[in-house]
Each structure stands twice: as C-alpha cells, then as structure tokens.
Amino acid sequence: MRERSAFLFRWILPLAQMVLCAALLWPLWPELGQQIHASLRAYGIVPRSIEQSDGTTGNSTPIVPDITSPEWRRKLRQKEERERIVAVLNGLGGIPEVAYAMVSPAHAVWVPNGMYTWIWLDISWPVLGMFFWFFAGRGIEALLSARKLPAPRIRWWEIVLALVMLAYGGGLAVAMVAGGELFETPLWRTFVLIGLMWFSLGVSVVLAGWWQRRLRRAASKVKLS
Numbered sequence: 001m002r003e004r005s006a007f008l009f010r011w012i013l014p015l016a017q018m019v020l021c022a023a024l025l026w027p028l029w030p031e032l033g034q035q036i037h038a039s040l041r042a043y044g045i046v047p048r049s050i051e052q053s054d055g056t057t058g059n060s061t062p063i064v065p066d067i068t069s070p071e072w073r074r075k076l077r078q079k080e081e082r083e084r085i086v087a088v089l090n091g092l093g094g095i096p097e098v099a100y101a102m103v104s105p106a107h108a109v110w111v112p113n114g115m116y117t118w119i120w121l122d123i124s125w126p127v128l129g130m131f132f133w134f135f136a137g138r139g140i141e142a143l144l145s146a147r148k149l150p151a152p153r154i155r156w157w158e159i160v161l162a163l164v165m166l167a168y169g170g171g172l173a174v175a176m177v178a179g180g181e182l183f184e185t186p187l188w189r190t191f192v193l194i195g196l197m198w199f200s201l202g203v204s205v206v207l208a209g210w211w212q213r214r215l216r217r218a219a220s221k222v223k224l225s
Contacts, residue, residue, distance in 0.1 A: 008137070008141070009091070009136075009137035009138070009140040009141050009179045010134050010135075010137035010138045010141060010152075010167070011137065012137060013132075013133040013134070013136055013137040013140075014130040014133040016132070017089065017090070017126065017133055018126055018130070019131065020089070021086050021089065021090070024082045024085055024086050025082060025083075025086060027078075027079070027082070028079060028082070028083075028122070029134070031119070032119060035114075035115045035119040036123075038114040038115065039113060039114040039115040040114075042112075042113040042114030042149040043112075043113060043114075050130050065125060068165060081187050083118065083122055084187065084191075084214035085108060085187075085190060085194075086121075086122060086125065086126060087121060087125060088125075088130070088172065088191050088194050089169065089194055090125040090126050090128070090129030091125070091128065091129075091168060091172070092129055092132045092164065092165065092168055092198070093124070093125040093127070093128030093130075093131070093132065094121070094125050094128070095127030095128075095164075096126075096128060097109040097110070097121075097124065099130075102157030109121075131167065132161065132164075132176060133175075135158055135161055135162075135205065136165065136201040136202075136204070136205065138152045138154070138158070138205075139154065139158070139162065139201065139204045139205030139206075139208050139209075140201070140204050140208075142154050142205075142208035142209075142211075142212065143204050143205075143207055143208040143211070153212065154205060154208050154209035154212055157204065158205060158209065159209050161202075161205070162202045162206045162209070163202065163206070164202075165198050165199070165201055165202030165205070166198075166199055166202035166203065166206070167193075168198055168202075169194075169195045169196065169197065169198030169199030169200070169201070169202060170195065170199045171195070172191060172192075172194065172195030173191075173192050173196050173199065174186050174195075175195075176189075176191045176192045176195065177192060206222070
C-alpha cells in the first residue's frame with residue numbers, strides 16, 4: 001500500500017533546518033560568497049583576475065580590521081556562536097566527513113581547493129544533515145499516523161540511525177549540563193535544547209518501529225487463528 005501522511009514531516013524538517021541555517025549564517029554571506037568564488041577560481045570554473053604589468057591583480061587593498069577593538073571581538077564572538085549553533089544542529093551531518101578524516105592519509109576532512117575548512121563545514125554540514133532530518137521526519141509521520149493512515153514503514157536500518165540520533169542528542173545534552181558554569185550561558189543552554197530535540201527525534205523513530213512491529217505481530221496472529 002502506498003505510504004501517505006497527513007503532514008509531510010520528512011520534507012518539512014529538512015527544509016525548515018536549511019532555512020534556519022541560512023538565517024543564522026546570513027551575516028556571513030559576503031565571506032561565504034568570497035570563499036565559494038575563490039574555490040571556483042581555484043578549479044578554473046571562473047576566470048582568475050587579470051594581472052597588471054606590475055604583477056598585481058588590480059584588486060583594491062583589503063581592509064585590515066583592528067583585532068584589538070572591543071567591537072571587532074564582539075562581532076567575532078557573534079559570528080562564532082552562529083557557526084557553532086549551525087554545527088551542533090547538524091552535527092550528525094559531520095559523520096561522513098569525520099569518517100573520511102579517520103581513513104585519509106592526512107587524517108583531515110576533505111576541503112575544496114581555495115576554501116577555508118570552517119567555511120566548508122558551514123556549507124556542507126547542513127546539506128549532509130538533511131539525510132538525518134528526512135528520516136527523523138519519517139519517524140514522526142509513522143508515529144502519528146500508526147492508527148489512522150498507512151504509515152511509512154520503519155526498517156531496521158532506520159532504527160540504527162535512530163539509535164545514532166539518541167546517542168548524539170543524549171550525549172550532547174549530558175555533556176553540556178556537565179559543563180558546570182558553561183551551562184549558565186545562553187549558547188550552552190541552546191546546545192542542551194538541540195541535544196534534547198535530537199534525542200526526542202530518535203525516540204520517535206524507535207517508538208514508531210516498535211509499534212509497527214507490534215501491529216504486524218498482532219495481524220499475523222489474527223491470520224493464523
């Protein structure tokens with residue numbers, strides 16, 4: 001029977017987190033755009049700047065910020081907090097890159113030429129994290145529509161993914177709470193909420209799989225009787 005749901009959480013959750021990440025990183029878009037352009041130029045996709053006779057590229061002299069000023073430090077702290085929220089929100093998306101770093105000879109994540117590592121993580125983790133958001137949404141659909149509609153069937157490998165969500169969310173929340181004084185900061189409390197959210201999403205998938213298995217067993221007993 002075809003899967004259907006009253007509300008397509010499998011698409012709502014990935015798209016919602018992409019919109020949220022875009023909003024968080026919006027102040028960084030000029031820097032992100034420069035890095036993307038530099039990477040495209042490194043691969044020859046866009047032409048390099050034409051050098052002048054004196055060997056320069058003709059670009060204006062970059063403005064060097066005063067790194068000792070309180071205003072610069074405040075903006076840097078805000079930028080880092082936004083990036084950390086995006087990273088923690090999509091920490092599961094970093095699993096493929098961490099696995100690559102473990103087996104690569106350099107023991108480092110793959111980064112496109114001409115791009116800073118942290119810029120690449122800002123871009124790649126929300127995209128890779130959509131995979132987990134999609135299956136978390138399927139778990140919610142299956143749990144909410146178990147009795148009313150033909151629910152999406154939760155397979156064994158989705159249960160494995162749910163256990164990874166449980167471990168990540170629970171571990172994150174416990175680690176932040178155990179941080180002592182750090183837990184008093186708004187950023188760390190945000191991390192705790194993100195951890196509890198992923199823990200709850202993992203629980204929803206596990207409960208949906210357990211409920212479906214119970215219904216299948218009940219249906220098979222009815223057929224045999």
